[in-house]
Amino acid sequence: MRELRVTIQEAERASYPIFLGSRLDEIFAQWLRENGPWGRVALISDDRVATVHGRRWQTILAAAGLGVVTLTFPAGESSKTRGTKAQLEDDLLAAGLGRDSLIVALGGGVTLDLAGFVAATYMRGLPLVSLPTTTLAMVDSAIGGKTGVDTDQGKNLIGAFHPPQAVFADISHLETLPEPVYLAGFAEAVKHGLIASVSHFEKLEHAAAALLARDRQVLESVLAESVAIKVGFVEKDQRESNARKALNFGHTFGHALERLSGWQLSHGDAVARGLLAECRLSRHLKLCSLADEKRLERLLVRFKFVQEPFDRLGPELTPEPRGRLAFNDYLRATGSDKKARDGKVEYVLLATIGEVARGGENSDSWTRPVADDTIREALWQTW
Amino acid sequence: MRELRVTIQEAERASYPIFLGSRLDEIFAQWLRENGPWGRVALISDDRVATVHGRRWQTILAAAGLGVVTLTFPAGESSKTRGTKAQLEDDLLAAGLGRDSLIVALGGGVTLDLAGFVAATYMRGLPLVSLPTTTLAMVDSAIGGKTGVDTDQGKNLIGAFHPPQAVFADISHLETLPEPVYLAGFAEAVKHGLIASVSHFEKLEHAAAALLARDRQVLESVLAESVAIKVGFVEKDQRESNARKALNFGHTFGHALERLSGWQLSHGDAVARGLLAECRLSRHLKLCSLADEKRLERLLVRFKFVQEPFDRLGPELTPEPRGRLAFNDYLRATGSDKKARDGKVEYVLLATIGEVARGGENSDSWTRPVADDTIREALWQTW
Numbered sequence: 001m002r003e004l005r006v007t008i009q010e011a012e013r014a015s016y017p018i019f020l021g022s023r024l025d026e027i028f029a030q031w032l033r034e035n036g037p038w039g040r041v042a043l044i045s046d047d048r049v050a051t052v053h054g055r056r057w058q059t060i061l062a063a064a065g066l067g068v069v070t071l072t073f074p075a076g077e078s079s080k081t082r083g084t085k086a087q088l089e090d091d092l093l094a095a096g097l098g099r100d101s102l103i104v105a106l107g108g109g110v111t112l113d114l115a116g117f118v119a120a121t122y123m124r125g126l127p128l129v130s131l132p133t134t135t136l137a138m139v140d141s142a143i144g145g146k147t148g149v150d151t152d153q154g155k156n157l158i159g160a161f162h163p164p165q166a167v168f169a170d171i172s173h174l175e176t177l178p179e180p181v182y183l184a185g186f187a188e189a190v191k192h193g194l195i196a197s198v199s200h201f202e203k204l205e206h207a208a209a210a211l212l213a214r215d216r217q218v219l220e221s222v223l224a225e226s227v228a229i230k231v232g233f234v235e236k237d238q239r240e241s242n243a244r245k246a247l248n249f250g251h252t253f254g255h256a257l258e259r260l261s262g263w264q265l266s267h268g269d270a271v272a273r274g275l276l277a278e279c280r281l282s283r284h285l286k287l288c289s290l291a292d293e294k295r296l297e298r299l300l301v302r303f304k305f306v307q308e309p310f311d312r313l314g315p316e317l318t319p320e321p322r323g324r325l326a327f328n329d330y331l332r333a334t335g336s337d338k339k340a341r342d343g344k345v346e347y348v349l350l351a352t353i354g355e356v357a358r359g360g361e362n363s364d365s366w367t368r369p370v371a372d373d374t375i376r377e378a379l380w381q382t383w
Numbered sequence: 384m385r386e387l388r389v390t391i392q393e394a395e396r397a398s399y400p401i402f403l404g405s406r407l408d409e410i411f412a413q414w415l416r417e418n419g420p421w422g423r424v425a426l427i428s429d430d431r432v433a434t435v436h437g438r439r440w441q442t443i444l445a446a447a448g449l450g451v452v453t454l455t456f457p458a459g460e461s462s463k464t465r466g467t468k469a470q471l472e473d474d475l476l477a478a479g480l481g482r483d484s485l486i487v488a489l490g491g492g493v494t495l496d497l498a499g500f501v502a503a504t505y506m507r508g509l510p511l512v513s514l515p516t517t518t519l520a521m522v523d524s525a526i527g528g529k530t531g532v533d534t535d536q537g538k539n540l541i542g543a544f545h546p547p548q549a550v551f552a553d554i555s556h557l558e559t560l561p562e563p564v565y566l567a568g569f570a571e572a573v574k575h576g577l578i579a580s581v582s583h584f585e586k587l588e589h590a591a592a593a594l595l596a597r598d599r600q601v602l603e604s605v606l607a608e609s610v611a612i613k614v615g616f617v618e619k620d621q622r623e624s625n626a627r628k629a630l631n632f633g634h635t636f637g638h639a640l641e642r643l644s645g646w647q648l649s650h651g652d653a654v655a656r657g658l659l660a661e662c663r664l665s666r667h668l669k670l671c672s673l674a675d676e677k678r679l680e681r682l683l684v685r686f687k688f689v690q691e692p693f694d695r696l697g698p699e700l701t702p703e704p705r706g707r708l709a710f711n712d713y714l715r716a717t718g719s720d721k722k723a724r725d726g727k728v729e730y731v732l733l734a735t736i737g738e739v740a741r742g743g744e745n746s747d748s749w750t751r752p753v754a755d756d757t758i759r760e761a762l763w764q765t766w
């Protein structure tokens with residue numbers, strides 16, 4: 001028997017910039033010039049975003065001397081599938097894009113996740129540039145290199161880590177968003193405050209009115225702070241072996257609710273409900289206080305989210321005995337969650353606003369397994 | 384405008400072992416014990432390999448205390464598709480495999496590429512162990528971390544780099560292979576000699592009879608040398624930006640022929656023809672000698688490959704005017720090759736047995752663009 005060994009010297013691409021501001025056209029053009037040469041470019045977006053913002057970025061790409069192929073798909077989470085990915089790949093192949101091509105993803109979280117995953121596996125990986133067009137995509141999807149698609153079994157179950165070469169978060173994109181879409185991203189910003197920074201949480205409390213008015217300067221300052229918090233977690237732990245899991249606060253419950261709703265509930269609304277539910281669970285476990293929970297409720301209401309995890313839902317999503325949502329169906333909906341280990345669901349729990357409750361059995365852990373009965377008591381029996 | 388930056392500290396997994404020998408059962412069991420704990424394990428193979436070798440490895444996995452899910456798919460290159468990948472993913476999800484699971488790929492190149500790609504993107508990446516069962520998979524597919532599937536447009540067009548945690552190349556698997564399958568891998572071994580080591584080429588010349596007789600000791604020694612050559616290229620350049628391209632010698636022509644045959648030609652036979660064709664192209668460009676070309680012909684004949692790139696093919700694959708294969712169809716078949724840059728096909732060319740002709744315009748390059756007319760003269764007009 002012989003043992004040989006493969007040792008890879010090459011390090012992963014170490015670093016990428018996130019540009020955040022109001023008119024990034026020239027910054028983008030300059031970046032393209034300085035980081036080329038590129039072969040051809042595929043600009044990928046959904047049909048709605050393509051109509052509103054497509055021409056602007058096509059023009060910049062063409063002015064940089066690049067051959068641009070524009071690909072679109074129907075807007076909505078239901079497009080985030082292996083089927084749409086295969087269609088985009090076939091379109092790229094038919095257009096003859098080779099390994100020296102660049103993928104530019106223009107859109108919200110669905111587009112960044114989907115086009116990013118296309119970039120991750122087309123000819124074993126093409127460089128990617130992300131142009132987020134929603135608040136949610138700017139503070140969340142665009143940062144951290146996670147890409148993927150959904151299956152019938154759950155969200156983001158198939159995917160890859162594929163960091164972009166650069167992110168251009170142009171705040172001018174936010175002006176045309178319908179209010180619920182615009183506000184959805186603030187659920188993630190509130191989460192960033194909850195898990196890492198009481199001062200970010202306070203900033204959101206103080207700036208809520210200006211943010212609702214889409215004040216550019218305030219937006220730039222708040223989004224930059226929120227992005228910086230996410231960057232901090234990603235830098236600590238790109239592949240989510242520990243610290244990055246904190247970013248899943250509110251998402252175990254939130255994803256389950258999204259799934260149980262047949263993806264009818266928006267991600268922002270589902271996460272806001274998840275933050276409340278998991279804050280309540282943390283309080284039930286005597287980790288955070290009732291005052292923290294009330295303060296979170298008030299802030300979420302400022303951003304036009306609900307005050308109760310189960311408020312304003314149909315009977316299907318309202319817990320028994322008042323509604324029809326059986327506790328076991330909730331458990332099943334969390335069971336295929338990627339955070340599950342040995343079939344036991346781990347939750348991120350809150351110690352106080354700005355701090356995750358670490359520890360449990362493993363004192364270094366950012367998550368804790370929670371017994372089914374505890375979840376039932378905290379969320380089903382108090383409703 | 385603000386510029387933030389994401390810097391990832393984490394390095395890629397640096398190193399993995401390749402165990403090569405005759406009875407690796409205990410080595411495998413020991414490795415599982417030392418590198419766990421694992422959640423559940425999915426053993427993925429095609430239906431033929433599962434019948435012959437499945438139980439042996441299932442037993443070892445079960446004896447290590449692991450819950451094993453065995454997944455199979457129909458044998459053959461036609462299974463190496465996005466559709467089969469999606470089916471395997473759905474099976475893994477239905478079986479409830481989480482992020483702490485391990486994928487064990489048991490089989491030839493198709494299985495390692497396909498199951499490896501499943502591992503690369505299931506929940507954004509599961510650890511992978513490869514158990515190659517063919518000569519070709521041992522000296523080629525199992526090493527280097529390339530995974531992927533084919534599309535109608537060509538081979539391996541969608542995929543990922545996903546190095547295994549370990550490779551167990553058990554020579555006892557080779558005993559039951561039909562001779563053409565057993566010999567196919569020697570086309571790649573010959574290539575390794577051609578591009579990097581005249582002494583490996585000589586070893587193949589001297590050991591041909593013992594290898595045809597499947598002598599275990601000779602096999603272990605020759606395969607280890609061939610694997611070491613591939614490892615050398617992969618270590619220099621995992622992502623095929625330069626040196627690793629040398630491993631594509633014979634493959635531009637070989638892949639085109641495979642594709643033009645509708646995947647009826649075996650990979651080994653296609654590569655052997657490709658080695659001859661690209662050696663002839665190199666001679667036509669006055670890089671290697673006629674003596675080198677004749678010597679290559681003789682060695683390939685020892686391993687029961689053909690003596691001419693176009694020998695024993697139907698009229699569809701025989702060049703005009705004698706057959707029906709138009710030069711333009713050949714060019715089109717190479718056009719979507721991943722090695723194409725700016726639509727111009729680059730070839731690896733041979734200086735002599737054991738050495739690639741470097742240079743051209745870029746003196747550091749392992750490939751050179753070749754004008755269409757030159758390819759026509761070297762391969763079409765001399766036939």
